[in-house]
Amino acid sequence: MSMLTAHxxxxxxxxxxxxxxxxxxxxxxxDRLVRAVExxxxxxxxxxxxxxxxxxxxxxxxxxxxxxxxDGPRFREYFNGADLVIAHAGMGTILSALQFGRPLIVxxxxxQFGEHRNDxxxxxxxxLSELDRVDVAFDEAELLGRLDDHDLxxxxxxxxxxxxxxxxxxxxxxxxxHELR
Amino acid sequence: MTLHRPHxxxxxxxxxxxxxxxxxxxxxxxxxxxxxxxxxxxxxxASTRPTDRDEVAGAPFRVVPDANRWVKxxxxxxxxxxxxxxxxxxxxxxxxTGALPGYFAVVTGRLIGARTVWVDSVANVDELSMSGRWxxxxxxxxxxxxxxxxxxxxxxxRGTVFG
Numbered sequence: 001m002s003m004l005t006a007h008x009x010x011x012x013x014x015x016x017x018x019x020x021x022x023x024x025x026x027x028x029x030x031d032r033l034v035r036a037v038e039x040x041x042x043x044x045x046x047x048x049x050x051x052x053x054x055x056x057x058x059x060x061x062x063x064x065x066x067x068x069x070x071d072g073p074r075f076r077e078y079f080n081g082a083d084l085v086i087a088h089a090g091m092g093t094i095l096s097a098l099q100f101g102r103p104l105i106v107x108x109x110x111x112q113f114g115e116h117r118n119d120x121x122x123x124x125x126x127x128l129s130e131l132d133r134v135d136v137a138f139d140e141a142e143l144l145g146r147l148d149d150h151d152l153x154x155x156x157x158x159x160x161x162x163x164x165x166x167x168x169x170x171x172x173x174x175x176x177x178h179e180l181r
Numbered sequence: 182m183t184l185h186r187p188h189x190x191x192x193x194x195x196x197x198x199x200x201x202x203x204x205x206x207x208x209x210x211x212x213x214x215x216x217x218x219x220x221x222x223x224x225x226x227a228s229t230r231p232t233d234r235d236e237v238a239g240a241p242f243r244v245v246p247d248a249n250r251w252v253k254x255x256x257x258x259x260x261x262x263x264x265x266x267x268x269x270x271x272x273x274x275x276x277x278t279g280a281l282p283g284y285f286a287v288v289t290g291r292l293i294g295a296r297t298v299w300v301d302s303v304a305n306v307d308e309l310s311m312s313g314r315w316x317x318x319x320x321x322x323x324x325x326x327x328x329x330x331x332x333x334x335x336x337x338x339r340g341t342v343f344g
Contacts (some may be wrong), residue, residue: 025206026230028304031227072235091207091304095214096343117251127327133343158344162214165340166300168322170218173322174197175275 012074013051013065021082022052025090026069029057030115033107036140037086038064040147051078083152086143089121092135101157105135105146197222200272200295202286204247205230208278208302211304213237214342215276215300225270227263229282245282250311255282264289269314271295277316278302284312291319303342305330 004157022037024030034052038061041047050064060066070078079085080100087093089108097104108125109115122138129136133155137143161167199219203212209228213236226237229247243266248259263285267275276298277283277292283299284302290297301313306327309317317323317336325336 027206072232091302092210093207095207095210098343120304120307124304127306144271160214161217162211162342163340163344166326166342167215167218167337167340169322169324170215170276170298170300170310173296174219174222174276176198176321 010039012067013048015077015081017048018051018065018078018081019049019083020046020051021078021085022050022054023070023075023079023085023087023093024053024055024084025088025092026055028109029055030088030109031057031059032115032140033086033088033143034061035067036107036143037147038062040144044148046096086147088115089125089128089134089136091124094124094128095158098133098155098158099160101154103135103152103154105137107137107139107143198270198272199224200227200267200270200275200286200290201225202227202245202275202277202283204228204234204280204282207304208280208283209233209236211278211300211342212276212300214344215278219276221273222274225272227266227282227286233242248281250281260285267293267295274298276300279310279316280312284316287316287319294319296302298324299336300324300342301330301336303327309336 034054041050042063047063051071052061052064052066054060054066062161085102085104087106089106106125108121111119125136128134139147199222201224202214203209205228225241227243227245229245231244234242245262246259248255250256259282263282264339267286267289272295274296275286278300279302286301287297297320300314301309303326305322323336324339325331326341327340
């Protein structure tokens with residue numbers, strides 16, 4: 001029986017065993033990221049500590065536990081329990097990591113590898129890295145380097161809501177709609 | 182002759198009705214961060230992911246078809262379902278963070294006379310999303326979360342979801 005089948009038969013690893021959560025979002029696969037983490041985990045002997053959410057991947061990893069999707073409660077369980085989250089540069093993951101104070105490294109999807117329709121994740125990652133909102137690895141080599149010396153310190157957590165300027169602009173639009181009728 | 186009626190005699194003290202729409206994932210997470218804006222209103226949420234219902238327990242929640250502009254029949258189906266939702270809910274205000282379902286919500290919201298708000302995703306750093314460029318001109322409030330993307334003709338910058 002292959003390792004891959006064993007993982008599937010045994011189901012998801014217990015939350016306490018998962019130190020590193022890899023998540024690529026629910027839409028498109030991102031095998032370049034999953035393979036990079038798998039190779040790091042194999043070389044460093046951490047294969048039992050990683051869970052990868054791999055989406056619609058054609059080639060799921062053989063050496064680490066994986067699942068295609070995680071529902072909301074399961075995702076939060078692993079997300080909040082992990083020492084480190086490694087993800088695509090999706091805003092959902094970045095905002096959640098900031099709000100819940102989780103250490104996060106993102107690697108942007110690139111259109112040249114068919115990982116997304118365009119390179120907006122690259123632009124987001126660049127800008128948010130400049131603003132010191134997130135740790136970015138722009139390719140696999142950089143990711144491997146960061147995995148070895150990441151100090152696991154999360155960013156200063158953000159609050160649960162948008163800033164007051166945005167909330168009051170939206171409130172204004174909602175109030176106006178009432179006054180007009 | 183048009184009368185300005187701030188307090189309609191036909192609908193006294195009617196709570197404001199908000200339809201908050203987003204595609205599942207990052208768009209949805211950004212929409213949820215705006216919740217204080219419609220505190221005290223009657224809100225109906227709509228997302229492309231049935232499991233997002235859990236995030237807004239207690240509030241009415243509808244699922245709309247997922248779609249992007251690359252698959253045309255799927256986009257058409259999404260447009261029809263969103264339009265039916267908007268007509269059925271008759272919101273005073275439509276708020277959306279995109280993507281394509283939000284575009285349809287803004288366009289149909291405007292048709293029924295609702296106030297419409299498009300907040301472009303913070304993920305659109307270099308340029309606005311295509312849905313945003315389409316929806317923005319139809320929206321009463323058109324926001325970008327990046328100052329450098331604001332222009333005198335819209336969108337405008339009024340803070341971000343980072344908080």
